[in-house]
Amino acid sequence: MQTPAPVDYARATSVADAIALLEKHGEEARLLAGGHSLLPMMKLRLARPEILIDLNDLDELRGIRIEGDEIVVGAMVTHAEILDSPVLAEHYAIFREAEKVIADPIVRNKGTIGGSMCQADPSEDLSAVGSALKGSVVIQGSGGKRTLALREFHEGPYETKVGDAEILTEVRFPIRPGAGSAYEKVERRVGDWPVASVGVFVVVAGGVVTDCGIGLTAVGAEHFCAPDAEAYLIGKAPTEENLAAAAQLAADACTPYADQRGPVDYKLHLACELTLRALRKAAASSQGA
């Protein structure tokens, strides 16, 4: 049994209450969502907040809904809910494909999209999904709400633009009619973090790519994306040759480091290979295959 250091606990009754509690306790307070990143770190005593502010009672942070031309996912929506959501599945295959391979059912039942984004782990799968789809987040503090593109959200590993007394409340994804999307992940074992993962969407119209997004995780891509590869594809036919060239550009956007999941050359190879596989699938699906 791992034993965390002493910690206090409070259950927020509303988003405003959570923000007030954050302001009261300062930087030693931490929000508790699914707890599947924070609690393991506390048990290993790598994190030792003085107080946990539990968000689990806040229904206002739950639910998946359509608002105009965006899908809005509440911060406390769990991995399992994303996996099962017909709304998300209708617009983007990428959600189900990614969630199927994130952690295991026990973690997915508790872990949330908000926690995943705010943890900002450099291997986070949903960060690649969010970056691929060029989503945005809504951040709330006592001063009000602001919206930020996900591609501007991360400041570096484990660091985001969410301030000490702020809460991420929503993640938003633009709806793109005709888009095909896909997610490709290599893991050492089921339930493991990715060695590398790539998520993409592609819109093919009139035989050429009119819009696309490429998100990569665990391979050191800045903001989890590959803009040069995306730009390269726009206006081009989704031929094997073009997709392969884009995949190589995506790999060029990566600076992975070696760890027990794999050496640098392998991770760069995967960035390319998985981008290519995801692009093929997404392009085919956009073309109604």
Place this chain on the structure above:
Amino acid sequence: MTAVEEVPLSAAGNPIGFGSMRRVEDARFVRGQGNYVDDVNLPGMLHSAILRSPHAHARIVSIDASAAEALPGVVAVITGKILEGIPRPSLLGDNFAWMPTLSYDTQAVLATDKVRFQGQEVAYVIAESRYIAKDALELIDVEYEILEPVMDAKRALDAGAPIIRDDKGQTDNSITDVHGNKTWESGNAESTAAAIAAAKADPNCVVVTQEIMYPRVHPAPMETCGSVSYLDKVTGQLTMYTTTQAPHAHRTVYAMVAGLPEQKIRIISPDIGGGFGNKVPVYPGYVLSVIGTIVTGKPVKWMEDRNENLVSTGFARDYHMTASIAATKEGKILAVDVDVLADHGAFNGVAQPTNYPAGFFNIFSGSYDYPDAHCKVTPVYTNKAPGGVAYACSFRITEAAYVIERVVDCLAQELQMDPADLRLKNLLRPEQFPYMSPTGWEYDSGEYEKTMRVAMDIAGYDELRREQAEKRAKGEYMGIGISFFTEGVGAGPRRDMDILGLGMADGIELRVHPTGKAQLRLSVQSQGQGHETTFAQIVAHELGIPPEDIEVLHGDTDNTPFGLGTYGSRSTPVSGAAASVVARKVRDRARIVAAAALECAPDDLDWELGRWYVKGDRERGKTIAEIALLSHSSLELPEGVEGHLDATAVYNPPNLTYPYGCYICVVDVDPGTGQVKIRRFIAVDDCGTRINPMIVEGQVHGGLADGVGMALMELIAFDTDGNNLGGSFMDYLLPTAVECPDWELGETVTPSPHHPIGAKGVGESATVGSPAAVVNAVIDALSPFGVRHADMPLTPANVWRAIQGNAIRVDMAVE
């Protein structure tokens, strides 16, 4: 003798003898009602925690525990300095800071001079709760002077390498065993070298040499190690609830280490959540909990967390092997030579019989008929955790089976021969048994080709090869891997097998109560093997008492006779034989009592299951239950025959038993990502007589999962700074149901000729035999890329790198 006889069923529907029946222990386990060490809570019990070294190699400059001692709830903080000051009235060193290992080395209980591996025990806190004890660890201030660590075993013997065991006055990192040897050789060096040289010179022969590493892995039992110790100051009795696979051996070791009177020590090992060899050694934590109760006068609990278990307790393997195999071009094997560099970590803590410093590794000549074999093992110290023999390895037969099965496949590739054909050409033939191997093992029985054919039939081997050829033509990479292994288990004959001087024979005691119900007291201890079920079945088989009427007691030294415990697949070969022998003693006694009651001579009686009857008059007889009551009654017994129906026995095995099997694995490899999918796994085991086929299957299933884990993902590697890179289950990957295919099992039954019921032991067969099958399958899939070998674990990265011709060096951090 065999399991095919009709076995009658008891009123409860259980076989009165051999056959599948549900494990009696499962009722409590599946309801969460097991009683594990951490479930033991004694009145007034204190808790404890160990401060561990963050460094692999460092001198301890100072330890300041004052802040920890001042924390409310802390009862005591113990350091190596304090232990050094406690004189020990024992032959094994003069103070408590050091303790003996099972290989006659010394190991620090708490470091005094230096720390020698990351995770080593440095200080011990006893407190009112586990939380307070852990909080206090953070308040202990240790000043270290960091030293260069020895992390690469291949550099350990370099001139100028940092000296790890300066405490012993060593001038290098070599290990000297109790016999004074720095290397351990077996087989015939000259004839093997000559055979290999001759083959090299002969255009009709080939010699293949391959470096093959079996990396460091960890048994990782679900339950970590721990103990609750209580020294009753009034009676002087030390009671210890502890996670041990060998309660009696541990009792003796504590008597020696702590200088306590052995008759006052009681070791209880309650339900144990998996052992796999991890719970054979005596760890500093156990000793510290004993010291804790001596110091405080209260019961003290110590229980590791997962990280502590993975980084500090007995690892397994860590053998760097170079194997050379010589053969004719027709595929007749001529000789095998293996050179091993063995990484033992900072203390030589290997648990194995004294005369076998490399365990039973020298059984590596395997299942094949050839005259010349030789191995040389060179052990070294490194700045890693001690251990070496663990993880269901049958005393390093896992390494042996792996190296021979891997190098035979390398030979097949060189000769462009089907690996099945190559094996069939060389397998030992039935008429060769008992067979004396070139390294001195006497294999008891086997019909190897029959077993291999059964496996090939289940697999549909020829069809698989056809499918593989078709797939290759389409650029798809499917692989088929075979492993044929022979184990020697059931240590062992007292004449040459002991651990710390304790011979490896097992005691047993059977009491038949007046109502005909029985208690069987075992020296061995179950960690999931199902002893409470199978041992009752052995007695049922011999006496006809229904298994549900036989209570099997184990795991408490005050209630069971002496024996060396459960590991190395020895329970059935040794204690299983003892159970049969002791039941037969009772049967013989019962015959005398029955004869007295029936007023005839014992020789006039015949036995049928559960009953003695008068020859030629089946109606006149007495059942075991009737005889039990009679033997406790006023019935007059012949001169010299005592009453009651109890017996004891000590079984000293005449030889090991030699289970074997043939495993076939089918994989699909994605060369673009390096991912391996195990599509099928066929396992045909011959473990002689099967007492409970359902339990045998369970043991095989578990072992196969182990093998998949080691082949594909399990690993403890270190970086050059000495950091353990497998310290949590996020880093040390265990296989899940998703990685395991539906196992396809088969069997042949070739009883052991010298075991009373012909059983051979099967607990480790699958762990021993399966890794080679998986690796051979992956390499087979990759052979079109010119790949001949890559070391385990075959992670996606490693497989991809192997395809690039640049497989990963697995024992060090990936670069």
